[in-house]
Amino acid sequence: MKLSNRILEMDFSPIRKLVPLANDAEKRGLKVYRLNIGQPDIVTPDSFFEGITNYNEKIVKYCDSEGVDPLIKSFIKSYKDFNIEFERDEILITQGGSEAILFALMAVCDPGDNVLIPEPFYSNYNSFAKVAGAKVVPFLTKIENGFHLPPKEEIIEKINDRTRCILISNPVNPTGTVYTAEELNMLADIAREYNLFIISDEVYRQFVFDDIQYTSCMHIKDLQDRIILIDSISKHYSACGARIGLVASKNKDLMKQILKLCQSRLCVSTIEQYAAANLINTLESYIKNVRCEYKIRRDVMFDYLNKIPGVVCNKPQGAFYILAKLPVDDTDTFAEWLLKDFSYDNKTVMFAPGAGFYATDGLGKNEIRLSYCTDIEDIKNALVILQKALEVYPNSSTIK
Amino acid sequence: MKLSNRILEMDFSPIRKLVPLANDAEKRGLKVYRLNIGQPDIVTPDSFFEGITNYNEKIVKYCDSEGVDPLIKSFIKSYKDFNIEFERDEILITQGGSEAILFALMAVCDPGDNVLIPEPFYSNYNSFAKVAGAKVVPFLTKIENGFHLPPKEEIIEKINDRTRCILISNPVNPTGTVYTAEELNMLADIAREYNLFIISDEVYRQFVFDDIQYTSCMHIKDLQDRIILIDSISKHYSACGARIGLVASKNKDLMKQILKLCQSRLCVSTIEQYAAANLINTLESYIKNVRCEYKIRRDVMFDYLNKIPGVVCNKPQGAFYILAKLPVDDTDTFAEWLLKDFSYDNKTVMFAPGAGFYATDGLGKNEIRLSYCTDIEDIKNALVILQKALEVYPNSSTIK
Numbered sequence: 145m146k147l148s149n150r151i152l153e154m155d156f157s158p159i160r161k162l163v164p165l166a167n168d169a170e171k172r173g174l175k176v177y178r179l180n181i182g183q184p185d186i187v188t189p190d191s192f193f194e195g196i197t198n199y200n201e202k203i204v205k206y207c208d209s210e211g212v213d214p215l216i217k218s219f220i221k222s223y224k225d226f227n228i229e230f231e232r233d234e235i236l237i238t239q240g241g242s243e244a245i246l247f248a249l250m251a252v253c254d255p256g257d258n259v260l261i262p263e264p265f266y267s268n269y270n271s272f273a274k275v276a277g278a279k280v281v282p283f284l285t286k287i288e289n290g291f292h293l294p295p296k297e298e299i300i301e302k303i304n305d306r307t308r309c310i311l312i313s314n315p316v317n318p319t320g321t322v323y324t325a326e327e328l329n330m331l332a333d334i335a336r337e338y339n340l341f342i343i344s345d346e347v348y349r350q351f352v353f354d355d356i357q358y359t360s361c362m363h364i365k366d367l368q369d370r371i372i373l374i375d376s377i378s379k380h381y382s383a384c385g386a387r388i389g390l391v392a393s394k395n396k397d398l399m400k401q402i403l404k405l406c407q408s409r410l411c412v413s414t415i416e417q418y419a420a421a422n423l424i425n426t427l428e429s430y431i432k433n434v435r436c437e438y439k440i441r442r443d444v445m446f447d448y449l450n451k452i453p454g455v456v457c458n459k460p461q462g463a464f465y466i467l468a469k470l471p472v473d474d475t476d477t478f479a480e481w482l483l484k485d486f487s488y489d490n491k492t493v494m495f496a497p498g499a500g501f502y503a504t505d506g507l508g509k510n511e512i513r514l515s516y517c518t519d520i521e522d523i524k525n526a527l528v529i530l531q532k533a534l535e536v537y538p539n540s541s542t543i544k
Numbered sequence: 545m546k547l548s549n550r551i552l553e554m555d556f557s558p559i560r561k562l563v564p565l566a567n568d569a570e571k572r573g574l575k576v577y578r579l580n581i582g583q584p585d586i587v588t589p590d591s592f593f594e595g596i597t598n599y600n601e602k603i604v605k606y607c608d609s610e611g612v613d614p615l616i617k618s619f620i621k622s623y624k625d626f627n628i629e630f631e632r633d634e635i636l637i638t639q640g641g642s643e644a645i646l647f648a649l650m651a652v653c654d655p656g657d658n659v660l661i662p663e664p665f666y667s668n669y670n671s672f673a674k675v676a677g678a679k680v681v682p683f684l685t686k687i688e689n690g691f692h693l694p695p696k697e698e699i700i701e702k703i704n705d706r707t708r709c710i711l712i713s714n715p716v717n718p719t720g721t722v723y724t725a726e727e728l729n730m731l732a733d734i735a736r737e738y739n740l741f742i743i744s745d746e747v748y749r750q751f752v753f754d755d756i757q758y759t760s761c762m763h764i765k766d767l768q769d770r771i772i773l774i775d776s777i778s779k780h781y782s783a784c785g786a787r788i789g790l791v792a793s794k795n796k797d798l799m800k801q802i803l804k805l806c807q808s809r810l811c812v813s814t815i816e817q818y819a820a821a822n823l824i825n826t827l828e829s830y831i832k833n834v835r836c837e838y839k840i841r842r843d844v845m846f847d848y849l850n851k852i853p854g855v856v857c858n859k860p861q862g863a864f865y866i867l868a869k870l871p872v873d874d875t876d877t878f879a880e881w882l883l884k885d886f887s888y889d890n891k892t893v894m895f896a897p898g899a900g901f902y903a904t905d906g907l908g909k910n911e912i913r914l915s916y917c918t919d920i921e922d923i924k925n926a927l928v929i930l931q932k933a934l935e936v937y938p939n940s941s942t943i944k
Contacts (some may be wrong), residue, residue, distance in 0.1 A: 176746070204588045242810055250550060251548055254548045275805070336635065384605060397547070404671065407560055408642065
């Protein structure tokens, strides 16, 4: 039976593909430190669970396709604190940030159109682009440059008449880079000159460290009809399994069209939306404390990684990932070896191999993404194991 | 700013598009009977809410992309009672039946491929096909024939080398028709001869009346690698807002590929899945009682409609909709007039105009879909209003 080329050409998640091997390792009695996935160990605020149990309707009904009123109003209020003004019809609630990105791409790209993305990038952008029939055209950001954007001309040379949008995450998953206002203004200039949308995935925007000034794409002047904002409660409130996100834009024509996509899937989980509405704006200190906790973990991970011979990495400015270069030829093979053939003190470690975050073949093969949203002792233990593993790994090499 | 042709060519939901007019009418003080939407007024079982409150994790984590184990096992057990055997890796949990249909189309169709659908059909099939870049090719079912399938040759003549699948709902939304085993076997023959998948949307399969024998596509012998089953808890358990559905197939290669789509959106709401797992198989009598209630309502609606001069309809055998022909030129205009210019005893009525359920231009213009999943007194009152409206509607006509 012939399946679609679209689905055959999609990739399995590089972040999740090693899970069966990790499960096997655990069945063999090993402890596996799972630094592969962005699943925080921080508890979800009580107000979310209160919102769940407060739901006292007798029927779990469809709600409006655009989302429930209290949740949209909560988001509007929360953005005001960041000097971002949204009106009621400029926000649509989605099934996590994932659906928001997919809807944004669907709305601006036809099959064969191009999406410009700085690489490395969150690997599911590839999947969403494939689903939308769009082609990912990457431009390179380099570890030597802190994964900041390249000069304008390097981006422009990738643009052609099928280019429709630039898709960024900021802070960047998987590098932890936070773009400066100057970098965003450069992208804005490009968007104006070449008539592009900018899809800005800001699901980590509240996790920026070291008093770095965070600039949202929504803060760029005279560009607001070109900006599509992606947000989610998943990371900020440690509620990944709630699947509550949003797509937002001051471009009301665009939002009116995206409503068609929302109507096609009827609505987002009703109870989860009310719970999320009960969550946002109720906890001034929560995100501040979480940010503080992630900063401590980042410091621990960064300091430790830096001490491992042959490992190269930057100190992340935001989000909760480090993209590190290892002294091995192929981190895919190394990751499998760690789960199948290695243990130290009856423990091993799992991370996301770097190649999955690049669209260009051959790039990222000696890089890995490590998540530090897990317990600090686990981070320390995992890095000891990583060091011990690198000492004995047969295919170790010097950094190229 | 140029948007994608895909989204510009999509339609707003014909079922939901009149909602703003209904809201306006209510603001003017009118009572609006909303027979447009398949939102049951039956209470959701307590076991669902118990499942919600029993969730006692401290973190709302991502779950596996394929769905949580207890829910998949619940579905497997529930299918056994219908003589349908599924294994663990043949079911993937989705965000309602909506996502399941979209994933099925994505997996078998590339842009430009054709999907055969008997019309009239559930209007969102159009949207899912547009999102997948596929073209809907309808073949006509007629009210005179109880909306049963046409002869095999009428279906075959629509097939070309781009045809990939036949998409049906059974029982049919919007007509309430239940296909016979003979009809399904005819589709099976066509699928074999022309190498097609059959996507079978059976979200109303438990609502079949009058002791009619229900045949699932899963019951067809020697066809199981061609069948993609769509199911959902939305209608069966009156839990539309939970957004829990599934896509299932004995074709393991297909299911393995669809997992890529599941991974791209990470997971379905974790808490809702546990609640659904707590729901299924716990209530033998619930669905039986609901089925009985819908049968009573169907009889009331059918009997009443049949007495209104000029109205033509069949007695539905399943689901909870009637597709009726009215003595008016254009039910879109009539529906607007009802909400803007008419009231009887300070009340009016909303339904879904028929044209939205047809892909062929000009068809269904004098038809409407009425839902009878609402309170029986409301159904009676709504039909009185419909009759009064038809008596005075300026554009009434005899049936064509």
